Amino acid sequence: MVKIGFISEGKSDRTVLNSERFKKYLLYKFEICFSEEDIRYGGGKTGIKTNFKSYLSSLHKNGVDYIFIMVDQDDKEAQKKNKKYKPVDCPLTVVNEIINYRDNRHYYRENHFFVVMTREMEAWFLADSELKFDCLGKEPEEIYNPSDVIAQQLGVSSHGLIAHRLKDRFSLERAAENAPSAKRFLSKLQSISQIQ
Amino acid sequence: MEKLLDKLLANVDEIIDKTEDPKNNMLRYQIGEAITTFYISRKEEIKAKGNSFDEEIIDFYDYKELNKKNIESEKYKKSSTWDKIKIALSEALFKKDGSDGYSITNLGYMQQFYKKYRNSPDSLAKAILLDWSHNIILLKDKLNDDERKFYLKKAIAEKWTVKELEKQLGDEAYDLFLRTIEECAYKFNIDRVQIDNYKSLVKFEINNPSPFLVFAGANASGKSSIFEAIEFLMHSAMTTGNIALDIFGGPDKIVNFGTQAKVGSNKSILSVNLDLSFRDADKTNSMSFGVYYDYLTDKLTKEFTGIPSLDNRIIESFSHIFIDNYKRAKNKIKHYDKLWLDASNTSKILKTILTDETKKTEVLEWLQILIPGLESISVEKDLEGKEELQIFEQAFPTKPFTGNLISEGTLNIIALLTLFYQSNEPQFICIEEPETGLNPAILKELVPFFREMVLKYHHHVWITTHSVSLVSELLENELVIINKKNGITVSHPCQPGDFEEMKPDEAWMSNMLKGGGLPW
Numbered sequence: 001m002v003k004i005g006f007i008s009e010g011k012s013d014r015t016v017l018n019s020e021r022f023k024k025y026l027l028y029k030f031e032i033c034f035s036e037e038d039i040r041y042g043g044g045k046t047g048i049k050t051n052f053k054s055y056l057s058s059l060h061k062n063g064v065d066y067i068f069i070m071v072d073q074d075d076k077e078a079q080k081k082n083k084k085y086k087p088v089d090c091p092l093t094v095v096n097e098i099i100n101y102r103d104n105r106h107y108y109r110e111n112h113f114f115v116v117m118t119r120e121m122e123a124w125f126l127a128d129s130e131l132k133f134d135c136l137g138k139e140p141e142e143i144y145n146p147s148d149v150i151a152q153q154l155g156v157s158s159h160g161l162i163a164h165r166l167k168d169r170f171s172l173e174r175a176a177e178n179a180p181s182a183k184r185f186l187s188k189l190q191s192i193s194q195i196q
Numbered sequence: 197m198e199k200l201l202d203k204l205l206a207n208v209d210e211i212i213d214k215t216e217d218p219k220n221n222m223l224r225y226q227i228g229e230a231i232t233t234f235y236i237s238r239k240e241e242i243k244a245k246g247n248s249f250d251e252e253i254i255d256f257y258d259y260k261e262l263n264k265k266n267i268e269s270e271k272y273k274k275s276s277t278w279d280k281i282k283i284a285l286s287e288a289l290f291k292k293d294g295s296d297g298y299s300i301t302n303l304g305y306m307q308q309f310y311k312k313y314r315n316s317p318d319s320l321a322k323a324i325l326l327d328w329s330h331n332i333i334l335l336k337d338k339l340n341d342d343e344r345k346f347y348l349k350k351a352i353a354e355k356w357t358v359k360e361l362e363k364q365l366g367d368e369a370y371d372l373f374l375r376t377i378e379e380c381a382y383k384f385n386i387d388r389v390q391i392d393n394y395k396s397l398v399k400f401e402i403n404n405p406s407p408f409l410v411f412a413g414a415n416a417s418g419k420s421s422i423f424e425a426i427e428f429l430m431h432s433a434m435t436t437g438n439i440a441l442d443i444f445g446g447p448d449k450i451v452n453f454g455t456q457a458k459v460g461s462n463k464s465i466l467s468v469n470l471d472l473s474f475r476d477a478d479k480t481n482s483m484s485f486g487v488y489y490d491y492l493t494d495k496l497t498k499e500f501t502g503i504p505s506l507d508n509r510i511i512e513s514f515s516h517i518f519i520d521n522y523k524r525a526k527n528k529i530k531h532y533d534k535l536w537l538d539a540s541n542t543s544k545i546l547k548t549i550l551t552d553e554t555k556k557t558e559v560l561e562w563l564q565i566l567i568p569g570l571e572s573i574s575v576e577k578d579l580e581g582k583e584e585l586q587i588f589e590q591a592f593p594t595k596p597f598t599g600n601l602i603s604e605g606t607l608n609i610i611a612l613l614t615l616f617y618q619s620n621e622p623q624f625i626c627i628e629e630p631e632t633g634l635n636p637a638i639l640k641e642l643v644p645f646f647r648e649m650v651l652k653y654h655h656h657v658w659i660t661t662h663s664v665s666l667v668s669e670l671l672e673n674e675l676v677i678i679n680k681k682n683g684i685t686v687s688h689p690c691q692p693g694d695f696e697e698m699k700p701d702e703a704w705m706s707n708m709l710k711g712g713g714l715p716w
Contacts, residue, residue: 011716014707018716041706051706054696058708160716 005038005064015163030193127179228310413678418685539611636665643669668701677713
């Protein structure tokens with residue numbers, strides 16, 4: 001049995017990750033276990049890198065073997081106004097950014113934590129064909145702000161509420177068919193799983 | 197005509213025949229009850245018969261073939277009719293039983309035993325556990341109920357011998373106990389709080405908590421129920437019967453729903469226990485008090501160990517405050533000289549505090565730190581003759597702000613200060629969400645304020661909060677995370693190292709603390 005933990009930017013990711021459906025999927029498909037106590041909210045990329053050490057240490061105390069860092073690549077109008085903001089374009093950049101921050105390098109272990117990067121987790125909802133969202137003729141992960149697209153189609157604006165409505169219908173495997181980041185996440189899960 | 201003596205003997209015989217163990221305190225209690233109730237119901241008849249009753253007694257001796265030696269003595273002849281009846285009964289029982297367990301003195305003790313304990317079933321349950329010789333000593337001495345309870349408990353807990361009990365009575369151990377508590381000036385330490393089956397608190401226990409303790413958790417996770425359960429304990433100590441249950445909404449509302457469903461098993465008991473210790477220079481006096489309610493039998497019992505009953509000063513030291521939440525404060529018992537649950541009598545209590553110069557200086561100092569621009573504060577009578585709170589700002593030193601002119605947050609801060617300075621003795625203060633209407637900067641300052649109150653006045657301050665600003669100032673041992681899982685409240689007192697060098701509020705918000713304490 002492999003135990004995993006998550007560091008996510010916000011709390012709405014947890015609604016999906018912590019849903020009974022997703023936990024059961026991890027357990028039966030990959031023999032991976034995850035409990036609600038093994039997720040940390042970084043509150044943005046800056047938060048993740050500044051508190052990286054603390055998150056890592058507390059997750060290790062919980063006996064976590066692998067850690068997934070869920071990073072959003074969204075491109076909000078508000079963020080564009082901030083001149084210093086540069087949208088990250090590749091998971092490797094994020095990894096570098098994290099491990100080069102202060103003394104984080106000392107705590108980093110190869111192949112021990114993985115960065116999963118998508119525009120927003122909502123892009124995976126768009127990619128799930130069963131959920132029947134209109135992707136406006138684009139690939140789901142090419143849409144800049146997928147949460148806005150979903151919000152418009154569902155008629156709700158709260159990210160928490162969107163996740164709450166979709167958590168029991170969403171399938172990571174279906175999303176992986178249309179979203180490369182979900183596919184990468186899935187293959188990482190497969191690679192750490194002891195079932196080959 | 198039915199013969200009285202035969203009837204009495206038959207009553208007592210019936211009780212003895214029903215019991216298997218003849219040396220049983222419950223049997224003695226029942227015999228005492230039978231004799232006493234018999235006397236009460238036949239008193240008039242015995243009086244009316246007067247000396248003519250003697251013949252009936254002699255008849256009784258004759259046909260029961262009892263020893264007549266006693267009847268001939270001078271002492272017997274001077275005895276009252278009722279005493280003669282008891283002597284005859286004693287003789288008859290002696291003849292049947294052969295032992296001297298039913299001597300006339302012993303029958304007298306049985307009657308006393310019944311009279312002393314008939315109104316206090318809790319004490320009776322204890323007295324039954326002790327030997328008869330212990331009980332006789334406790335009956336002999338002129339003790340009041342509280343004292344008797346104290347000695348009963350101690351004798352059972354510490355397995356005192358008859359000699360030891362006599363010695364302790366001679367030494368007046370009870371008075372000594374009260375004096376030590378007095379000498380400690382009621383400086384108590386909370387050792388343990390244990391709550392079972394009160395609302396969502398199915399099995400809640402907290403050991404050696406910090407005197408300043410903050411409960412943080414999602415809404416509806418059971419934080420307030422902890423305070424409510426302690427308050428329920430205090431209310432049941434102040435009331436008799438099941439009144440406390442009604443004050444808190446009735447058993448169906450306060451007994452855990454899961455427990456209600458399990459009725460019939462021995463797990464259907466709601467209980468709240470509080471263990472305190474009073475530390476003197478060289479020794480520690482521990483006491484605990486608890487309340488047990490059996491949902492099946494609808495019986496409420498109170499347990500006190502180390503103390504005969506909940507001392508008034510301890511009850512009065514407890515305050516559970518919802519500032520400005522009059523709905524929750526409804527129906528609760530109010531002490532006229534203490535701040536009420538909703539703090540609606542702040543002005544009245546504050547007036548008394550302001551008459552003490554030292555307290556006034558301290559209160560004013562804190563107010564000036566927390567509320568910028570405040571000059572002074574006073575309580576005066578308004579036109580209707582009611583106490584009215586007046587606040588003076590530095591900008592307008594002669595024009596007071598009163599009534600609606602005073603902001604909600606200012607009133608809350610004043611209520612908080614009033615709460616801490618209302619008593620000279622240490623208090624156990626539980627405050628629900630003190631953050632209402634307060635600026636985050638003030639909330640950060642409240643933490644050192646609470647700590648100072650704990651250090652200086654030995655208060656115990658327990659609060660519930662949703663405020664990140666307040667949590668950001670805490671130490672690990674001051675924070676308890678509360679969660680609800682499957683309808684059951686689970687508590688996680690934070691341990692050293694849990695914050696992982698992060699600020700406490702950040703650690704809390706990033707789901708790092710055990711159990712989370714977050715809605716999602």
